[in-house]
Amino acid sequence: MHPVFLETFGCQMNELDSELVRGQLSTLGYRFVNDPAEARVVLFNTCSVREQAEQKAYSRIGIVGKRKAAGETIVLGVIGCMAERDGVDLLRRHPQVDLMCGPAELDRLPQLIDNALRTQSAEDAMVLSREERTALAGNRSRRSSTLAAAEDNLETLDLSRAFDDQSIGGARRSAQVRITRGCNKFCTYCVVPATRGAEIHRPPDHIVEECRRLAEAGALEVTLLGQTVNHYRYEHGLAVTVDGRQAAQVGPGLTAFRSAPPASSRVTTFAQLLRRIHDEVPQILRLRFVTSYPRDFGDDVLAVMRDCPRVCKYLHIPAQSGSDRILKLMNRGYSRGEYVDFVQRALALVPDVCIAGDIIVGFPTETDDDFEQTCSLVRELPFKNNFIFKYSPRPGTVAIDRFADDVPDAVKRLRNNTLLAIQSETSRRVHAAWIGRTVDVFFSDVRAPRVSRERSEDESAHENAGTHASVMELPQLSAAGSVGVKALHASRAHTVDSGSTCWQAVGRTSGDLICSAFAATESTAQKMVGRIAQMRILASEPLLLRLNAIPPDF
Ligand code: 5AD
Ligand code: SF4
Numbered sequence: 001m002h003p004v005f006l007e008t009f010g011c012q013m014n015e016l017d018s019e020l021v022r023g024q025l026s027t028l029g030y031r032f033v034n035d036p037a038e039a040r041v042v043l044f045n046t047c048s049v050r051e052q053a054e055q056k057a058y059s060r061i062g063i064v065g066k067r068k069a070a071g072e073t074i075v076l077g078v079i080g081c082m083a084e085r086d087g088v089d090l091l092r093r094h095p096q097v098d099l100m101c102g103p104a105e106l107d108r109l110p111q112l113i114d115n116a117l118r119t120q121s122a123e124d125a126m127v128l129s130r131e132e133r134t135a136l137a138g139n140r141s142r143r144s145s146t147l148a149a150a151e152d153n154l155e156t157l158d159l160s161r162a163f164d165d166q167s168i169g170g171a172r173r174s175a176q177v178r179i180t181r182g183c184n185k186f187c188t189y190c191v192v193p194a195t196r197g198a199e200i201h202r203p204p205d206h207i208v209e210e211c212r213r214l215a216e217a218g219a220l221e222v223t224l225l226g227q228t229v230n231h232y233r234y235e236h237g238l239a240v241t242v243d244g245r246q247a248a249q250v251g252p253g254l255t256a257f258r259s260a261p262p263a264s265s266r267v268t269t270f271a272q273l274l275r276r277i278h279d280e281v282p283q284i285l286r287l288r289f290v291t292s293y294p295r296d297f298g299d300d301v302l303a304v305m306r307d308c309p310r311v312c313k314y315l316h317i318p319a320q321s322g323s324d325r326i327l328k329l330m331n332r333g334y335s336r337g338e339y340v341d342f343v344q345r346a347l348a349l350v351p352d353v354c355i356a357g358d359i360i361v362g363f364p365t366e367t368d369d370d371f372e373q374t375c376s377l378v379r380e381l382p383f384k385n386n387f388i389f390k391y392s393p394r395p396g397t398v399a400i401d402r403f404a405d406d407v408p409d410a411v412k413r414l415r416n417n418t419l420l421a422i423q424s425e426t427s428r429r430v431h432a433a434w435i436g437r438t439v440d441v442f443f444s445d446v447r448a449p450r451v452s453r454e455r456s457e458d459e460s461a462h463e464n465a466g467t468h469a470s471v472m473e474l475p476q477l478s479a480a481g482s483v484g485v486k487a488l489h490a491s492r493a494h495t496v497d498s499g500s501t502c503w504q505a506v507g508r509t510s511g512d513l514i515c516s517a518f519a520a521t522e523s524t525a526q527k528m529v530g531r532i533a534q535m536r537i538l539a540s541e542p543l544l545l546r547l548n549a550i551p552p553d554f
Pocket of ligand 2: 228
């Protein structure tokens with residue numbers, strides 16, 4: 001069967017979509033290859049959130065175009081957010097593209113590929129109609145809540161997920177499960193409501209079942225995905241039932257969080273969903289969720305985070321700005337004060353919770369004073385990290401129509417760098433506070449040593465900086481399979497960074513702090529991948545905790 005190359009750009013939601021596409025096409029007999037040169041079908045799963053992400057995809061489309069012009073027979077498909085945002089315009093401007101499929105229509109992808117393959121192999125090249133080449137939602141997904149729910153074929157795609165090594169990240173034993181799709185928040189800068197459509201909530205039974213099957217396939221960590229996960233809310237008995245199954249349901253909107261549900265209805269809230277998965281699938285040792293919305297984040301969710309040991313103490317909850325004026329222009333629906341109150345409530349209720357977020361600099365009309373408000377927010381709150389983005393005007397958003405992109409790029413760049421430096425100092429403080437503690441680390445990757453030419457420079461730099469520790473502790477395997485810490489003497493420990501001269505096993509704490517442990521050999525480091533071990537934190541850097549080394553006999 002035809003070899004397929006699939007490249008993914010953008011967020012975790014896109015990664016999950018790609019996994020589902022891979023499963024769906026593999027079931028139909030397609031074979032996936034790692035080299036685009038070997039592929040008969042090339043698919044790009046694209047991202048539209050910032051212009052830069054789109055540019056990357058366009059350059060890939062250009063490369064395939066050249067190959068096709070040189071006579072190669074390739075089916076080129078653009079799937080994901082760019083397909084939805086650009087619509088048929090993309091087909092007109094890039095004739096080398098054979099098919100397009102938006103993120104809300106991925107169940108129709110096999111048909112589109114089949115159409116394109118059959119056309120290319122026909123003796124007389126047939127011309128496909130636009131409908132035979134594209135599957136885009138347009139505005140359909142916002143037309144009516146019940147209609148959209150009944151027509152929701154994507155639920156079938158989520159349900160038909162293959163539970164193999166691929167879906168649990170191979171040795172990494174980490175998987176993702178969607179709980180909501182789309183978004184109803186309409187932040188003025190954001191293209192997601194236009195590309196992914198209305199907020200659709202999956203039935204809790206389907207989500208729990210998916211988690212159970214992933215756990216049975218070997219997943220130790222599950223991340224629940226949604227654009228605004230804490231707004232998950234499923235009203236039972238309301239959605240249309242398709243083939244005797246519960247259907248996914250359009251989100252109720254913000255008013256649902258203002259009052260208690262009517263006594264007659266049975267609702268599953270996000271807090272209840274989280275607790276159900278925690279209690280009913282205890283094989284999942286780490287249960288995460290991203291992304292949270294700073295508005296209407298109830299204490300009920302914080303209580304579940306505090307009380308359920310397998311729910312990770314981590315919140316990715318983007319502030320976007322520290323200025324009330326800019327937050328209003330962004331249509332975020334909360335003030336800086338409300339954001340700070342929430343984070344303080346979380347820190348008070350959930351011991352050791354780690355906070356991360358996203359920030360946009362250079363939003364239209366942002367003044368030095370607005371920017372200073374953002375800087376002070378990043379100094380004031382213990383963010384473990386923030387992803388910082390320069391505002392990028394996106395077609396299809398409210399902001400591009402309403403506001404001129406009036407902050408010069410040089411100013412955006414300067415603000416970006418200034419904020420990165422402030423964040424680095426905040427991160428340094430947050431990470432340093434963990435030194436001396438023993439934590440569970442879920443190892444997911446191995447980092448190779450740097451080549452020998454650089455080694456000497458690297459080592460001397462570290463020695464000069466005086467970062468070597470004099471005591472190193474080695475972990476011990478406990479009966480339960482996790483590792484207990486035993487203090488041992490050791491000659492030396494090393495500074496952890498990407499330029500290290502040793503093999504390193506890299507993992508994360510429950511709060512998503514990145515950790516690294518040295519190993520004498522590659523195989524010792526590899527053995528840690530997919531395992532949760534109790535480790536001692538010896539030192540820290542702004543974005544890294546340095547752990548005790550892994551003993552060779554581990
Ligand atoms: N420009 C810059 N950053 C953006 N983001 C979303 N839209 C834009 C845009 N138009 C950022 C937000 C969001 C993250 C995923 O991407 O910070 O939280
Ligand atoms: Fe975009 Fe705002 Fe929805 Fe997040 S909450 S996906 S930023 S519209």
